[in-house]
Amino acid sequence: MTNGKLYPTADQTVGPYYAIGMSYDGMEEVVPHGSVGSITLTGYVYDGNGAPVNDAVVEIWQPDAQGNIPQESGGIVRKVDSFSGFGRSGSDDEGRYQFTTVLPGATEEGKAPFFAVIVFARGLLARLHTRIYLPGPATDADPFLQRLEPARRATLIATPVEGGFRHDIHLQGEKETVFLAFN
Amino acid sequence: MQNDIPKGMTYPPGTPTQADMSAEIADIRENRPTSSDPNWGAHRTLIDYPPYRSSILRHPSANLELVDPETIELHSPAFGHRDVHWTEYDLTQQVNGEPQGERIVVTGRVTDADGRPARHQLLEIWQANAGGRYRQKKERHPAPLDPNFNGVGRTITNENGEYTFVTIKPGPYPWGNHQNAWRPAHIHFSVFGNQFTERMVTQMYFPGDPLMPLDPIFQSITSEKGQKSLIADYDHDVTVPDWALGYRWNIVLNGSNRTWFESVDGPEEEH
Numbered sequence: 382m383t384n385g386k387l388y389p390t391a392d393q394t395v396g397p398y399y400a401i402g403m404s405y406d407g408m409e410e411v412v413p414h415g416s417v418g419s420i421t422l423t424g425y426v427y428d429g430n431g432a433p434v435n436d437a438v439v440e441i442w443q444p445d446a447q448g449n450i451p452q453e454s455g456g457i458v459r460k461v462d463s464f465s466g467f468g469r470s471g472s473d474d475e476g477r478y479q480f481t482t483v484l485p486g487a488t489e490e491g492k493a494p495f496f497a498v499i500v501f502a503r504g505l506l507a508r509l510h511t512r513i514y515l516p517g518p519a520t521d522a523d524p525f526l527q528r529l530e531p532a533r534r535a536t537l538i539a540t541p542v543e544g545g546f547r548h549d550i551h552l553q554g555e556k557e558t559v560f561l562a563f564n
Numbered sequence: 565m566q567n568d569i570p571k572g573m574t575y576p577p578g579t580p581t582q583a584d585m586s587a588e589i590a591d592i593r594e595n596r597p598t599s600s601d602p603n604w605g606a607h608r609t610l611i612d613y614p615p616y617r618s619s620i621l622r623h624p625s626a627n628l629e630l631v632d633p634e635t636i637e638l639h640s641p642a643f644g645h646r647d648v649h650w651t652e653y654d655l656t657q658q659v660n661g662e663p664q665g666e667r668i669v670v671t672g673r674v675t676d677a678d679g680r681p682a683r684h685q686l687l688e689i690w691q692a693n694a695g696g697r698y699r700q701k702k703e704r705h706p707a708p709l710d711p712n713f714n715g716v717g718r719t720i721t722n723e724n725g726e727y728t729f730v731t732i733k734p735g736p737y738p739w740g741n742h743q744n745a746w747r748p749a750h751i752h753f754s755v756f757g758n759q760f761t762e763r764m765v766t767q768m769y770f771p772g773d774p775l776m777p778l779d780p781i782f783q784s785i786t787s788e789k790g791q792k793s794l795i796a797d798y799d800h801d802v803t804v805p806d807w808a809l810g811y812r813w814n815i816v817l818n819g820s821n822r823t824w825f826e827s828v829d830g831p832e833e834e835h
Contacts, residue, residue, distance in 0.1 A: 387675065388677075390818070396752060398690065430621055453642055458647050467641035489635055510637075510761070552624060554625075560626075561628055563632070
């Protein structure tokens with residue numbers, strides 16, 4: 382302990398059996414499939430050889446379409462009439478994760494909206510934070526994205542596909558996703 | 565006459581032994597990154613840690629990009645008693661009968677680095693049974709499953725950030741990282757704090773476990789303080805007479821890596 386700060390607890394991998402403890406019904410549905418305004422957010426998680434990571438956990442946390450931060454409980458057991466903003470998806474044998482959700486709204490003037498994302502996996506010893514932005518003028522003008530080199534910036538911006546967006550996560554390698562540490 | 569015990573499995577040629585692995589662990593520990601290394605401040609757990617073979621292709625090579633957290637990241641998903649049934653804290657009462665093994669109580673407090681409690685936040689745990697076997701199809705350890713133990717618990721922290729689980733002390737289990745590799749007994753914890761930046765997953769270990777020095781996953785934390793942060797304390801005040809031994813494990817969340825880097829990892833760490 383220095384400067385009155387408590388020493389933080391260290392991260393460890395979720396390991397191979399996370400699905401025992403981190404699964405619940407409907408965890409990929411931030412909103413119900415087929416509900417008005419819903420989109421699909423999907424993608425693949427890859428390792429440094431480009432091989433699919435079939436035991437990753439991807440979580441998203443987001444404001445609603447109007448930019449409101451969800452404050453009501455119901456992160457696990459959804460309420461029909463409210464929006465919890467949190468979703469979790471375990472990657473499948475092809476490394477694919479998938480969510481049904483809504484577009485995040487903007488929460489700060491002059492900054493683009495995004496999905497806050499955290500990734501865990503067997504073989505990954507500590508959490509990785511990242512963001513998923515959506516293509517468009519707000520993203521083009523975002524001050525954080527502008528400071529990244531174009532190739533790195535591109536790793537944070539989803540690609541439109543029918544019904545929603547695709548966004549791949551590369552844990553390592555040439556297309557390595559930009560991962561974040563917070564000030 | 566010699567008593568007969570199994571020989572154990574035969575490993576492909578070239579599979580590292582525990583001695584090889586321990587040498588790799590010692591080498592990294594000796595040359596461990598210091599606070600001048602940008603990756604060090606961000607991850608006290610080394611993510612580039614080859615002794616844990618599965619990590620080799622699964623860690624980013626670039627430095628983490630330092631950003632100001634935005635509004636959504638400064639909030640956390642909300643969980644409550646709607647999400648978790650109040651009985652889920654007790655892993656010994658989830659099936660019909662009592663599981664085999666040593667009943668234990670694990671309790672503690674979840675706070676941020678300033679001691680502010682993570683109130684009404686979700687904790688999820690999972691673990692092997694007393695014989696070291698996880699309830700999952702992929703699991704190959706030839707130890708018995710326990711029909712009365714699923715190894716899964718959840719709870720919501722109280723007003724003070726406190727939590728309590730009742731469970732069975734998990735057994736160590738073998739894994740394929742190297743020859744004769746065994747994980748120390750541990751309980752997996754998934755933790756939410758007051759900000760999404762603090763969200764983490766980790767593992768709690770038991771004091772005095774002789775496998776900790778041998779385990780590449782545990783040793784991916786090279787500082788003594790960091791390692792200690794994952795070991796519960798035996799606490800006789802938590803022990804319940806005639807019923808269960810008690811362990812205390814406090815969890816300190818770290819949303820701002822930089823805060824930790826500058827103020828907690830002082831030079832006293834480097835000894």
